[in-house]
Amino acid sequence: MVRKKKRKYPVSGRSVGENALLVPEVRGEWPDWFDLIERQQELEPIVKAILDGAVGTVRLLVKQPGCNLLTANKDGWIPLHEAAYCGQDQCIKILLRAQPGMVNQRTLKWKTALMLAVAMEHLACVESLLENGADPDIANVERETPLYKACEKENPAMVAMLLNYGASVNKNCIQGWTALHESVCRNNVEICEMLVKAGAKVNMPNMYGITPIFVAAQSGKVDALRMLLKNGADLNSQAADGATALYEACKNGHEDVVEFLLSQNADANKPGKTGLMPIHIAAQRGNDGIVAMLIPATSKARVRRTGISPLHLAAERNRNDILEILIEAGFDVNATLSEDHSMMYEDRRSSALYFAVMNNNIDATTMLLEAGANPNLDTFNPLLVALRQGCVQTVTLLVQHGANVNAYIPTHPTIFPAAVMFCMKYLTLLKYLMDNGCDALSCFSCVYGSNPHPPIKTRRNVRYDVDETTENTCIQFCEVISTETYSRWAGPIIDVLLDYVGHVKLCARLVEHLDSYHEWQGIKEKSMPPRPLMQLCRLKIRKLLGINRLKKICKLPVPPRLIKFINHQEREREF
Structure with a gap:
């Protein structure tokens, strides 16, 4: 017999009955219909009765001498797990009256009946299990407790019930997240307040040093953020990588969160381990609204100590609007990268102007030059970059603003200027x-x-x-x-x-x-030789006048023909 290819749907790894198909859980693959029928025939009678919701049958079966309520299937599921998963609270009561000691037995993935009931949001089952002694702190293989799962499901009634039965509010999962982390991430203020009243620590970090306030800022949850601060959360706590809540809000573009954090006096001058401050990441991500909010709160002296200006990052990413805002705010257009930052680039660039020229961004180049950017700060002169790209407009801009036309490349010495x-x-x-x-x-x-x-x-x-x-x-x-x-x-x-x-x-x-x-x-x-006398005179005049005065020669009271001759414009050239 040729069987159909298996279809990948989330299902329970337990025995499959008619009701089980209606509420699948992520545990494996659906078998084909042949396998379903075959497995249905292999089910224990009590499991079949539970899946069908036959409470009377279950009551009769548990009284039979040969009925073993601890018989588990290949995934470690016993009849109690089946009842909790399918929401059969009456069956749960019957099973626990018959054998109360199995209330906390776990599946092969360490799931108790209570965890299964919470995951499927069967409130009556949860209540029955807790009343019969279910431990609310037994975690699954990911170290998630029933309380954590209830927060994940955003079910306040279930959270309240678990807390009333003594669930530990600060237990963390395998990655260090607590129930409060999970509720904050979902911006469920009602559950957050319940957890805090039950003793949840608002500054408890996960394994990466991330506290709930960091989670709220990262995910843009203003309501949860406000609740945390009201309950004493550390506004400027730093994660393992040095990032603050403000930094993460800037990184993810949450303007409302940034505005709220700054109104609460969040420190805008705390750099992370990368050395970048909130204004750096905002400039890099191109959020002009956030940059404008950060400028008054940011110390330019602290920015200088980081070894990189937000101007560099804005120019690198072609954020012209950000560049304009930063220039108007007085950020130094001639700030250079520190040695550590410069070494990250093969060409050892150092100025924001270099980034703009490298990107062939004429608007950014113009803004920087008009704001006073020095075109001769980099080891490899930006003019050489523009020449190599063949961009006449950029070359003209740079030369007009004093770029060194006789620049050399220190690492590739030549007898003549590299510009040639x-x-x-x-x-x-x-x-x-x-x-x-x-x-x-x-x-x-x-x-x-x-x-x-x-x-x-x-x-x-x-x-x-x-x-x-x-x-x-x-x-x-x-x-x-x-x-x-x-x-x-x-x-x-x-x-x-x-x-x-x-x-x-x-x-x-x-x-x-x-x-x-x-x-x-x-x-x-x-x-x-000999070169014409007129040519030698022209060279002598040009040398005496100098380049700056030659640019103004048109204003001198001399014949236009002479001006054209001095400027090598006496005859048309076609190249």
């Missing part, structure tokens, strides 16, 4: 950097000069890892431009650079590049 290397494919950007003071002359400095050059070594892509071992010699411009990535751009790149230098001598490798294309012969001739 990152914009070789973007000649418009290269010219823009030159116009703003980038050092073009260093690109023509070569230790080999006109002598033969050694073969080009295959190099990895330039990265910025401070832990990487650096080479003793600096990388030269002719080496970089000779790589497969840039060699086809060599002529136009050299052409742009020549506009910003005086007398230079091209090294053998650069000459070799210019000789490789007939179209580049004019560029080679352009480099040969």
Whole structure:
């Protein structure tokens, strides 16, 4: 006979009868109908009578000499467990009159008849069992007591009954939760107050140091929170990881809880073991309402001591609204990450501006720069990040606010500015950097000069890892431009650079590049001395004026043609 595949429904692990199918418990799988019929036939007569609610039959069977009320099935269930589970309170009374000593017998999972009755919310059964001596403190395998289970079911009548029969109110489950933890989590104030009146400890932690007030804040239960504080709960207690109730409320975005906690003078300056304070986590999660509430209660000095600003976290997660609020509140836009926090990033970033540029977030970059952010604080200059991304708008913003166009990468030393290397494919950007003071002359400095050059070594892509071992010699411009990535751009790149230098001598490798294309012969001739006098004068004027004054040259009383010449705008270029 081919049997049907087993269907996964929550059921009791006990013998299955007709009534048992109506109120399943999570214990295993439903057998198919063939198995149900087969097992129904295997049931003890008294179990069948209990499942069918045949009280008269049960009364007759317990009087028979051969009836053993302690016979258990494979899961350790005796007839009393069946009666409690199915809500047969009259059967319970009959069974306990016949053999009262079995009232606290447990199944293989340590469940007493009382626990089963509570789990199924059979109040009459619970009362019958308690009246007949059931111990209300015997826990199941998870160390949950009947009182805990009654709180889980949110049944105040059952909780009251168990407490009246002396249930221990502070017993905890395997994870350390008490009945009060469970009731707070469910925001059942009525049950919470019953437990507190019965002696529940409002500051009792679970195995992770979490107290009921922490649970209320974490789950957004304002009513339970108010009740706990009224009964003496420690507002600023910390869990094992150092988190407070306020921190958890901020983390989970419960604005009403945060507002209430702050109104009760919750400490907004307690960092957890990660070093983060409530305002940090609120900025990271992007809740501008919570951040606005926390700002007046947060000490900027305490924030500085954490080694990380909420500005960093807001910029990292592109929380522009939060960034704006924090900037308006006076948080330092030039705050840098501590060494410990900076080491968590491969590029050793340190400023909030770096995060904004890395995310290509132009709005955030603009806000930070206009608020006074220094674009030159990081080991790897944010300008280099923007150049590598090819974002003209970000590059322009950074340069206008004083970014160092001659920045180098300390871990990858080069003879020439690293900015040149990152914009070789973007000649418009290269010219823009030159116009703003980038050092073009260093690109023509070569230790080999006109002598033969050694073969080009295959190099990895330039990265910025401070832990990487650096080479003793600096990388030269002719080496970089000779790589497969840039060699086809060599002529136009050299052409742009020549506009910003005086007398230079091209090294053998650069000459070799210019000789490789007939179209580049004019560029080679352009480099040969003597350079035009007008070019040398232009360089001298630019040097004397300086970059800052050159930016204002349009306001000088000089002919427009001269201004265009000084700014290298005398002829159109197409790249």
